[in-house]
Amino acid sequence: xxxxxxxxxxxxxxxxxxxxxxxxxxxxxxxxxxxxxxxxxxxxxxxxxxxxxxxxxxxxxxxxxxxxxxxxxxxxxxxxxxxxxxxxxxxxxxxxxxxxxxxxxxxxxxxxxxxxxxxxxxxxxxxxxxxxxxxxxxxxxxxxxxxxxxxxxxxxxxxxxxxxxxxxxxxxxxxxxxxxxxxxxxxxxxxxxxxxxxxxxxxxxxxxxxxxxxxxxxxxxxxxxxxxxxxxxxxxxxxxxxxxxxxxxxxxxxxxxxxxxxxxxxxxxxxxxxxxxxxxxxxxxxxxxxxxxxxxxxxxxxxxxxxxxxxxxxxxxxxxxxxxxxxxxxxxxxxxxxxxxxxxxxxxxxxxxxxxxxxxxxxxxxxxxxxxxxxxxxxxxxxxxxxxxxxxxxxxxxxxxxxxxxxxxxxxxxxxxxxxxxxxxxxxxxxxxxxxxxxxxxxxxxxxxx
Amino acid sequence: xxxxxxxxxxxxxxxxxxxxxxxxxxxxxxxxxxxxxxxxxxxxxxxxxxxxxxxxxxxxxxxxxxxxxxxxxxxxxxxxxxxxxxxxxxxxxxxxxxxxxxxxxxxxxxxxxxxxxxxxxxxxxxxxxxxxxxxxxxxxxxxxxxxxxxxxxxxxxxxxxxxxxxxxxx
Numbered sequence: 001x002x003x004x005x006x007x008x009x010x011x012x013x014x015x016x017x018x019x020x021x022x023x024x025x026x027x028x029x030x031x032x033x034x035x036x037x038x039x040x041x042x043x044x045x046x047x048x049x050x051x052x053x054x055x056x057x058x059x060x061x062x063x064x065x066x067x068x069x070x071x072x073x074x075x076x077x078x079x080x081x082x083x084x085x086x087x088x089x090x091x092x093x094x095x096x097x098x099x100x101x102x103x104x105x106x107x108x109x110x111x112x113x114x115x116x117x118x119x120x121x122x123x124x125x126x127x128x129x130x131x132x133x134x135x136x137x138x139x140x141x142x143x144x145x146x147x148x149x150x151x152x153x154x155x156x157x158x159x160x161x162x163x164x165x166x167x168x169x170x171x172x173x174x175x176x177x178x179x180x181x182x183x184x185x186x187x188x189x190x191x192x193x194x195x196x197x198x199x200x201x202x203x204x205x206x207x208x209x210x211x212x213x214x215x216x217x218x219x220x221x222x223x224x225x226x227x228x229x230x231x232x233x234x235x236x237x238x239x240x241x242x243x244x245x246x247x248x249x250x251x252x253x254x255x256x257x258x259x260x261x262x263x264x265x266x267x268x269x270x271x272x273x274x275x276x277x278x279x280x281x282x283x284x285x286x287x288x289x290x291x292x293x294x295x296x297x298x299x300x301x302x303x304x305x306x307x308x309x310x311x312x313x314x315x316x317x318x319x320x321x322x323x324x325x326x327x328x329x330x331x332x333x334x335x336x337x338x339x340x341x342x343x344x345x346x347x348x349x350x351x352x353x354x355x356x357x358x359x360x361x362x363x364x365x366x367x368x369x370x371x372x373x374x375x376x377x378x379x380x381x382x383x384x385x386x387x388x389x390x391x392x393x394x395x396x397x398x399x400x401x402x403x404x405x406x407x408x409x410x411x412x413x414x415x416x417x418x419x420x421x422x423x424x425x426x427x428x429x430x431x432x433x434x435x436x437x438x439x440x441x442x443x444x445x446x447x448x449x450x
Numbered sequence: 451x452x453x454x455x456x457x458x459x460x461x462x463x464x465x466x467x468x469x470x471x472x473x474x475x476x477x478x479x480x481x482x483x484x485x486x487x488x489x490x491x492x493x494x495x496x497x498x499x500x501x502x503x504x505x506x507x508x509x510x511x512x513x514x515x516x517x518x519x520x521x522x523x524x525x526x527x528x529x530x531x532x533x534x535x536x537x538x539x540x541x542x543x544x545x546x547x548x549x550x551x552x553x554x555x556x557x558x559x560x561x562x563x564x565x566x567x568x569x570x571x572x573x574x575x576x577x578x579x580x581x582x583x584x585x586x587x588x589x590x591x592x593x594x595x596x597x598x599x600x601x602x603x604x605x606x607x608x609x610x611x612x613x614x615x616x617x618x619x620x
């Protein structure tokens with residue numbers, strides 16, 4: 001009530017201020033009285049309205065309570081149904097277990113086998129030829145329901161098909177990706193589940209997207225030629241073929257194994273130095289071989305024709321020395337001939353010692369490379385420990401490759417040094433002893449004739 | 451197992467270097483046998499011819515005679531020396547080939563280790579046999595040949611001495 005009056009006063013205030021200057025106090029009092037009675041009447045009306053609303057709330061409350069009762073009854077009936085269903089379900093499960101018996105185990109085995117079969121068939125080369133099998137097997141492996149007899153049948157049919165096809169040879173057309181990334185259609189020959197080849201190239205099967213890829217590095221020549229023979233063989237012909245029994249795994253590793261050039265690169269600076277030493281040595285050997293051969297053939301020509309002196313060979317020069325000094329005494333002739341022989345021998349033996357030195361240096365450099373590689377290995381061990389052998393592989397390859405290179409350079413150098421030395425000795429004996437003997441014989445004959 | 455399959459198996463285990471060793475061994479033994487054949491048959495004929503040429507001379511003391519004697523000896527010497535120095539060289543090279551085989555075998559072993567780690571000794575066995583067999587083969591061939599090589603060398607020196615005494619300087 002107080003609030004109502006306050007509101008009324010607030011409503012009146014502007015009227016009062018307005019009236020201050022223009023109307024009398026009596027007018028104001030009449031107005032206040034009239035307003036108060038109007039206010040009282042309005043309040044009464046509101047009170048009656050509130051009373052009526054209170055009655056309405058009570059009836060709403062009653063209807064809500066009735067609703068709660070109804071719902072509780074429904075809940076009880078549903079719970080009952082649920083309990084009944086629970087029992088029924090247990091009974092049915094029991095019935096199912098009883099009726100299916102050992103079949104439960106069968107379905108377990110089916111699922112396991114379907115999973116195994118999925119991985120086998122996805123990785124199998126045969127799927128390159130028959131890609132539709134992948135969809136069938138993955139449907140079998142992924143289904144969570146109890147398999148039907150048809151599904152069981154299709155699983156064993158797939159497995160038998162895989163077994164049967166892994167033993168035969170078939171030709172089909174398929175897209176092939178070469179190492180550059182370009183695609184072309186090719187006639188493929190599939191050898192069981194082991195290898196796929198086209199022409200003389202072995203292919204790799206990528207099971208993720210079912211593509212056939214040419215191996216970036218093909219196996220050695222004889223394996224490739226056997227593939228070529230197989231591709232071009234007439235039906236019914238028997239050909240030898242090199243097979244990869246690991247179904248492509250070994251061929252895959254082939255790409256990783258380094259080629260000859262990569263091996264040489266592993267040798268590093270020391271490796272290249274050894275190669276240079278070897279090449280220099282072999283060049284010297286070649287030059288010496290040719291020069292000795294030329295000298296020898298000239299000497300043979302001279303020996304056949306002793307009457308005419310030719311100055312382009314050691315024997316000729318020995319003869320020249322004799323003829324120039326034949327009027328002198330034997331002692332002087334001997335000495336003059338000796339002089340010529342010593343001079344020529346120096347020319348013949350030239351380069352031999354350097355070949356021998358290079359042949360001795362090459363294995364030593366190999367040893368140097370070994371030690372350098374070992375230092376690299378131990379550095380890797382210091383940094384990373386011995387846990388990963390692959391980290392040490394670089395140093396070890398260098399160590400081994402340089403040894404190989406050193407030996408490969410030393411062996412031919414030693415062999416050719418021995419050959420050169422033997423030949424030089426022979427030529428030396430020819431000019432120092434045999435030529436002098438021939439000269440003596442000729443001079444003796446001349447002396448007798450004279 | 452027959453002899454040929456056994457041989458093939460052995461060669462397969464030893465790797466490529468073993469073929470080089472086989473080739474060197476054949477070469478070495480061919481030379482040894484050739485030298486023995488020479489000393490056994492040809493040398494006697496050459497020596498006889500040499501001595502008879504010397505005997506046919508009417509005097510043995512002049513400078514001319516001295517030169518001719520040197521020539522005769524040198525000719526026989528040359529044919530005795532032929533291939534003789536090659537034998538010790540080949541004997542020295544055989545262990546080097548063995549070492550080469552060892553190192554290439556080790557490379558195989560480390561290749562396998564790089565692919566499969568060190569946990570699979572069976573996979574490494576192939577490389578290990580490729581490492582050891584050539585060394586053994588090279589050693590065996592070289593060791594067997596050494597007595598023959600020294601024997602031939604001694605024989606050469608003895609024959610030279612005999613020849614020098616046979617060509618008497620009166």
